[in-house]
Amino acid sequence: MxxxxxxxxxxxxxxxxxxxxxxxxxLNMKMQPGDLDPDTxxxxxxxxxxxxxxxxxxxxxxxxxxLRISEEEGRRALRTVNTIVDLILSKEYAxx
Amino acid sequence: MKVVIxxxxxxxxxxSCVKELWDAIEEGKCGIGPIKRFDTAxxxxxxGGVIPGDDNSExxxxxxxxxALKAANEALNNAHISDNSIVSLVLGTSNGIMGRDINxxxxxxxxxxxxxxxxxxVSTACTSSSHAIGFAADLLHRGSxxxxxxxxxxxxxxxxxAGFHSLGLLSKTPCSPFSSSPGTTLGEGAAFLVMESExxxxxxxxxxxxxxxxxxxxxxxxxxTRPDPGGSGISRAIINALGSSGLKPGDIDYINAHGTGxxxxxxxxxxxxxxxxxxxxxxxPISSSKSYYGHTQGAAGALEAITTITAxxxxxxxxxxxxxRPRPFSPVDPVAGTRPRPxxxxxxxxxxxxxxGVNTALVFGRKDEAYKPLSTTQRSLSVVGYGLxxxxxxxxxxxxxxxxxxxxxxAKLLAGVVxxxxxxxxxxxxxxxxxxxxxxxxxxxxxxxxLKALDKSISExxxxxxxxxxxxxLVINYPAxxxxxxxxxxxxxxxxxxxxxxxxxxxxxGADNLARRNDTDLMIIASVDDHKHGKDKSxxxxxxxxxxxxxxxxxRLTGWSLSRKSDKGTEEALKMDDLKPGNTASGPLxxxxxxxxxxxxxxxxxxxxxxxxxxxxxxxEKDLNYMGIDIIIEKKYQYANRPExxxxxx
Numbered sequence: 001m002x003x004x005x006x007x008x009x010x011x012x013x014x015x016x017x018x019x020x021x022x023x024x025x026x027l028n029m030k031m032q033p034g035d036l037d038p039d040t041x042x043x044x045x046x047x048x049x050x051x052x053x054x055x056x057x058x059x060x061x062x063x064x065x066x067l068r069i070s071e072e073e074g075r076r077a078l079r080t081v082n083t084i085v086d087l088i089l090s091k092e093y094a095x096x
Numbered sequence: 097m098k099v100v101i102x103x104x105x106x107x108x109x110x111x112s113c114v115k116e117l118w119d120a121i122e123e124g125k126c127g128i129g130p131i132k133r134f135d136t137a138x139x140x141x142x143x144g145g146v147i148p149g150d151d152n153s154e155x156x157x158x159x160x161x162x163x164a165l166k167a168a169n170e171a172l173n174n175a176h177i178s179d180n181s182i183v184s185l186v187l188g189t190s191n192g193i194m195g196r197d198i199n200x201x202x203x204x205x206x207x208x209x210x211x212x213x214x215x216x217x218v219s220t221a222c223t224s225s226s227h228a229i230g231f232a233a234d235l236l237h238r239g240s241x242x243x244x245x246x247x248x249x250x251x252x253x254x255x256x257x258a259g260f261h262s263l264g265l266l267s268k269t270p271c272s273p274f275s276s277s278p279g280t281t282l283g284e285g286a287a288f289l290v291m292e293s294e295x296x297x298x299x300x301x302x303x304x305x306x307x308x309x310x311x312x313x314x315x316x317x318x319x320x321t322r323p324d325p326g327g328s329g330i331s332r333a334i335i336n337a338l339g340s341s342g343l344k345p346g347d348i349d350y351i352n353a354h355g356t357g358x359x360x361x362x363x364x365x366x367x368x369x370x371x372x373x374x375x376x377x378x379x380x381p382i383s384s385s386k387s388y389y390g391h392t393q394g395a396a397g398a399l400e401a402i403t404t405i406t407a408x409x410x411x412x413x414x415x416x417x418x419x420x421r422p423r424p425f426s427p428v429d430p431v432a433g434t435r436p437r438p439x440x441x442x443x444x445x446x447x448x449x450x451x452x453g454v455n456t457a458l459v460f461g462r463k464d465e466a467y468k469p470l471s472t473t474q475r476s477l478s479v480v481g482y483g484l485x486x487x488x489x490x491x492x493x494x495x496x497x498x499x500x501x502x503x504x505x506x507a508k509l510l511a512g513v514v515x516x517x518x519x520x521x522x523x524x525x526x527x528x529x530x531x532x533x534x535x536x537x538x539x540x541x542x543x544x545x546x547l548k549a550l551d552k553s554i555s556e557x558x559x560x561x562x563x564x565x566x567x568x569x570l571v572i573n574y575p576a577x578x579x580x581x582x583x584x585x586x587x588x589x590x591x592x593x594x595x596x597x598x599x600x601x602x603x604x605x606g607a608d609n610l611a612r613r614n615d616t617d618l619m620i621i622a623s624v625d626d627h628k629h630g631k632d633k634s635x636x637x638x639x640x641x642x643x644x645x646x647x648x649x650x651x652r653l654t655g656w657s658l659s660r661k662s663d664k665g666t667e668e669a670l671k672m673d674d675l676k677p678g679n680t681a682s683g684p685l686x687x688x689x690x691x692x693x694x695x696x697x698x699x700x701x702x703x704x705x706x707x708x709x710x711x712x713x714x715x716x717e718k719d720l721n722y723m724g725i726d727i728i729i730e731k732k733y734q735y736a737n738r739p740e741x742x743x744x745x746x
């Protein structure tokens with residue numbers, strides 16, 4: 001039980017770092033992964049991303065994690081970095 | 097002066113001439129079908145308004161020229177032009193031949209037709225050819241041109257299709273603007289109108305087919321691709337168009353809307369129409385002809401103008417095809433149906449909007465409509481600020497980098513010079529004054545950086561997953577759009593390309609626009625070039641700020657003209673202010689920044705106090721195969737004590 005939880009936390013942390021790095025490079029943001037709070041809203045008053053950025057993020061995530069993200073999934077997941085991580089983990093470990 | 101339209105020519109998926117186009121509309125035919133020219137298997141949809149043709153090996157360059165030639169020849173024949181040497185060309189294109197100088201198609205076309213007038217290219221994405229029609233009228237009003245052929249041409253290429261696909265804008269079925277299922281369908285083609293003064297047409301013995309009443313341009317200053325949801329941009333364009341035609345909202349009988357079919361465009365356009373025309377909009381038939389031939393990009397404005405005029409001639413209104421159920425925030429009367437509706441239109445509006453946040457509205461009148469053209473008074477112009485920017489990162493001193501994270505070098509260079517010019521002029525404006533600030537940019541090509549980013553994304557991830565953000569930067573007016581957004585300019589915006597000097601051509605058109613129209617008070621004229629050419633030319637941006645009606649300013653812009661023979665243009669420019677020829681400014685130029693002419697002008701202004709001379713002629717001519725552009729500036733008085741400018745550069 002303990003090791004299982006520890007393993008999950010490790011996986012989540014490495015995925016989070018991965019997503020942060022992908023966002024920063026795909027969107028050309030001049031910041032480090034540590035500067036970005038994973039609970040900051042991506043759009044609106046948060047990071048101020050727009051619909052074109054959303055397309056860029058989806059395409060980038062699909063090609064880096066080799067998965068398909070439907071429009072509906074994308075709409076739900078693209079709120080914060082953490083919700084993106086949730087989506088990727090749910091897809092990657094769907095069969096666990 | 098009355099501007100009349102004496103010739104029409106069209107070539108698109110719906111027909112290879114105006115008659116075929118109109119017959120198809122009368123029969124309720126749709127020109128949209130499966131695309132065969134390139135493979136669409138990778139995409140979620142494979143339809144377009146593509147011109148049939150079996151020759152897949154034909155180069156884009158040849159194909160585009162053949163479209164333009166077919167439409168232009170029809171228009172010239174239709175107008176009974178026997179002597180092409182009196183004809184000028186204003187051509188609008190969004191893509192031109194991708195990756196090459198945007199004006200190539202215009203010079204190729206002018207060469208084929210042996211045109212003897214001026215050649216100007218406008219590239220403002222989907223409003224390109226509407227801009228061209230407006231500027232053609234300006235050339236006629238100024239008396240620079242006798243007859244102008246104005247319109248546009250664009251191709252539907254795989255890359256453009258993939259770009260719209262990646263942005264999720266394409267419909268799986270032929271687009272149905274204002275109707276329940278959103279999405280657009282791309283198209284291609286060419287369309288041209290022959291325009292001249294009523295006097296010239298009478299002299300030539302040809303009949304007017306319609307009247308060109310006026311036009312309006314505006315910038316959204318909202319987002320690089322998404323229209324302002326409140327529609328304030330399109331509303332300002334309509335208000336400016338009515339103002340320049342001397343009409344009231346109630347005079348408009350029909351609107352041929354941009355109506356791309358996308359959720360973002362259609363609702364914002366309807367809101368804009370509502371706010372410009374208030375209650376009158378509820379009674380007004382408003383249709384989109386894109387349901388017939390798709391979104392023909394840079395040719396859309398001219399093709400839709402021709403559809404509007406032809407419908408007016410037949411005493412009908414073209415419907416919106418494929419319409420099923422109304423979408424929220426859509427016109428009360430979208431003219432749903434498959435057959436034109438009998439209607440006696442006296443005055444019609446044709447609206448367009450494009451990437452980069454730009455809107456246009458054109459007003460056409462019936463040929464026999466009696467109206468008195470507005471008398472225009474010319475306002476005096478002064479140069480109130482200038483700048484030359486050679487550093488890509490200069491703009492970062494003014495604006496936090498986050499705002500510019502996904503932009504390119506051209507946009508940064510231009511934004512830098514605009515910041516510099518405003519700083520130099522010491523101008524601070526309230527937000528309600530932004531509606532009257534315009535930006536005309538001379539620019540010949542897309543940013544290399546964005547072109548490379550698109551190519552890289554295609555080669556790495558495949559065409560389906562091309563970089564959406566790079567694609568949205570691939571319109572010539574992108575840097576101008578970024579500046580409007582950053583600085584809040586909401587007046588007329590345009591990107592212009594013309595040999596020998598695009599910056600000077602932008603200055604000619606911008607000065608004329610500012611002096612004759614009262615919908616703009618301040619106009620920034622700039623030029624940008626991100627190519628490094630060698631030791632005497634360098635990447636950069638250069639520009640100046642013009643103000644209308646400022647009697648206190650020491651430096652005036654008093655003359656501007658175009659010419660094909662060197663002395664004549666200079667004479668004309670001098671005549672504007674009863675001047676004697678001064679000297680042509682030359683001297684060591686530190687940079688070209690896309691426009692040696694604007695650099696020379698700024699150089700002259702910098703040194704204006706060190707000479708006793710009062711008037712200066714700046715002339716751009718390299719080869720009179722193209723044209724000469726003359727600009728005259730005058731020193732009204734010595735300004736030894738120029739007030740210190742507030743420095744925002746901290």
